[in-house]
């Protein structure tokens with residue numbers, strides 16, 4: 001599918017489906033649209049009345065116009081109230097139109113949406129993202145594609161001529177989001193620590209960035225006892241992945257991104273019981289997926305920022321070599337951890353990754369992790385929890401997420417709750433009481449960062465969706481990639 005830019009007036013566009021955005025308070029047809037309606041004998045006015053169309057955000061209606069016309073169908077898409085227009089509204093409206101056009105077997109689509117905040121580049125980028133994210137289909141594991149129907153071949157963004165750079169940017173970001181989606185959706189017999197490392201290697205080779213893969217022995221030398229404790233029951237070797245993007249000149253700033261990379265989480269000897277969703281635990285590398293997706297996008301965008309992409313990849317399995325509940329592990333900063341629950345494994349792998357990132361001398365570290373069910377209980381499935389003691393990093397991430405259209409909500413880092421992790425025998429336990437479980441998890445992570453500004457995103461909810469939601473189809477969402485890219489690009 002090719003996205004094209006043109007300033008063709010509505011009345012002159014020819015093709016299968018012409019889609020037009022309308023605001024909730026202005027469903028009357030004016031200007032070009034009134035003329036278009038006239039050209040087709042008032043069909044739009046009739047359609048709007050018949051369907052009682054009020055232009056609620058992302059609602060769509062469409063009609064066939066008379067045979068032999070230069071266009072076959074007209075799609076109307078609602079944009080909600082004009083003063084509430086966000087980039088995300090355009091992203092989702094474009095996605096809704098793309099879904100209708102595809103269903104209607106349109107090969108070419110013309111799309112006319114208003115500018116967001118008078119900014120054509122941001123507008124074009126958001127629309128191009130929405131269309132491409134909505135049309136993405138994962139057919140890797142089907143022996144035959146289910147829908148063999150016509151594909152959309154071209155989309156003309158009307159009124160956005162000259163915005164080629166914005167489309168390129170959208171394509172780079174979408175390639176990262178779709179990589180994350182593919183990594184998360186693939187089952188644990190496909191995406192393993194080995195294949196995650198291979199994916200990182202492929203990014204490094206294709207886009208010319210640095211890579212280092214630390215093997216088990218390398219991690220032993222660094223004293224990564226927490227990460228290796230989790231890895232010890234797996235038949236697969238752990239892989240500590242470190243990709244580095246360096247700009248040509250002096251970097252404006254240096255950042256590190258860490259992703260939890262559990263390619264499967266059985267729970268370990270505290271095995272996940274009935275109803276715990278063990279069969280969905282291939283998603284437990286959603287943080288690593290977003291990290292690698294962001295690496296792919298950043299390596300193409302080439303900002304003047306140095307970025308480290310890190311994941312301590314392994315599985316949490318059971319075997320004769322598995323951690324016993326109660327084992328004491330020593331992390332690479334010398335701190336000792338009593339493992340009172342082997343299912344709180346993510347924080348153990350992140351502990352050593354945080355110590356490693358903290359030593360890189362970067363300006364900020366952010367980790368993304370499908371860390372706790374408690375965070376999903378707190379915020380629901382669409383919203384990530386943001387935990388950081390640093391107000392500046394918090395507002396950077398809030399802004400990055402807002403324009404990306406990815407939802408997050410800042411949670412408190414209540415120091416007193418660390419008492420819940422007190423151990424009688426080691427420096428800390430890895431698990432606290434049931435209540436406030438996402439907060440104690442974040443407080444645990446904080447123990448492994450010295451002075452570097454740091455934030456943790458608990459993405460256990462939003463990396464997956466059970467049903468179609470905006471431009472996301474049921475399945476992996478690629479959550480985090482767009483926020484990370486925006487954050488890296490921000491001042």
Ligand code: BES
Nearest residue numbers: 284341343344370371372373374431460
């Ligand atoms: N990977 C899970 C968290 C998770 C839950 C991710 C649901 C995605 C969806 C994590 O390793 C885990 O098992 N957390 C435990 C922590 C508990 C043992 C303190 C949890 O949330 O129950």
Ligand code: MN
Nearest residue numbers: 265343344345
């Ligand atoms: Mn677990």
Ligand code: ZN
Nearest residue numbers: 262265284346
């Ligand atoms: Zn886990």
